[in-house]
Amino acid sequence: GENVEQHPSTLSVQEGDSAVIKCTYSDSASNYFPWYKQELGKRPQLIIDIRSNVGEKKDQRIAVTLNKTAKHFSLHITETQPEDSAVYFCAASGYSSASKIIFGSGTRLSIRP
Amino acid sequence: DVKVTQSSRYLVKRTGEKVFLECVQDMDHENMFWYRQDPGLGLRLIYFSYDVKMKEKGDIPEGYSVSREKKERFSLILESASTNQTSMYLCASSFQASGMSNTQYFGPGTRLTVL
Numbered sequence A: 001g002e003n004v005e006q007h008p009s010t011l012s013v014q015e016g017d018s019a020v021i022k023c024t025y026s027d028s029a030s031n032y033f034p035w036y037k038q039e040l041g042k043r044p045q046l047i048i049d050i051r052s053n054v055g056e057k058k059d060q061r062i063a064v065t066l067n068k069t070a071k072h073f074s075l076h077i078t079e080t081q082p083e084d085s086a087v088y089f090c091a092a093s094g095y096s097s098a099s100k101i102i103f104g105s106g107t108r109l110s111i112r113p
Numbered sequence B: 001d002v003k004v005t006q007s008s009r010y011l012v013k014r015t016g017e018k019v020f021l022e023c024v025q026d027m028d029h030e031n032m033f034w035y036r037q038d039p040g041l042g043l044r045l046i047y048f049s050y051d052v053k054m055k056e057k058g059d060i061p062e063g064y065s066v067s068r069e070k071k072e073r074f075s076l077i078l079e080s081a082s083t084n085q086t087s088m089y090l091c092a093s094s095f096q097a098s099g100m101s102n103t104q105y106f107g108p109g110t111r112l113t114v115l
Helices: none
Strands: A004-007 A010-014 A019-025 A032-038 A045-051 A056-059 A062-067 A072-077 A086-095 A100-103 A107-112 B004-006 B010-013 B019-025 B031-038 B042-049 B065-070 B073-078 B087-094 B110-114
Touching (some): A019 A086, A032 A062, A032 A100, B010 B019, B019 B031, B019 B110, B042 B073
Antiparallel strands (some): A004 A019, B031 B087, B065 B073
């Protein structure tokens, strides 16, 4: 079945530096790739998403890139700030007609002051 | 703003009890989902529903059932709770567009402990 692998599981970066989280997916038919952020004790919330008809999307300090040939996509956070500390989940749509998505196992990002 | 609510934030039950977790969304979304979240395992889909009275198994449906009698409400049922069902349970909903996946909006979660 559909599988999404996410690396690294934990990441610690100095405030102001960049952070990169990488994911790979198995189903070549996947066409939707969202990223969710979950702060401690809170619900996951969408921060950015990309569809398979584009290779890159940017929103202020965050960007996502997609390589369909290699079946991987990445989240880039630049100029990291303390409020970026959270668990980040990537996901991929396994069956677009049913809107079901498969989540990666998550990356705990810590920003060092 | 989309609002997804869950009936309890914390729940403690005993092994063998029947447990109901309820989720309500107020945005007229067609799709509703139940996940469980465990450390290092991410969000695993238990069941989802794309219409009233419709349901489909996710990746880990064993030991669970669901009910969707009304569009806004999706219930997760543990027929006979076991200790390995101790977890955080998250409900989500999304708008259904033909052939496309869309943003899922999550509830606050229910932390269930089975003793």
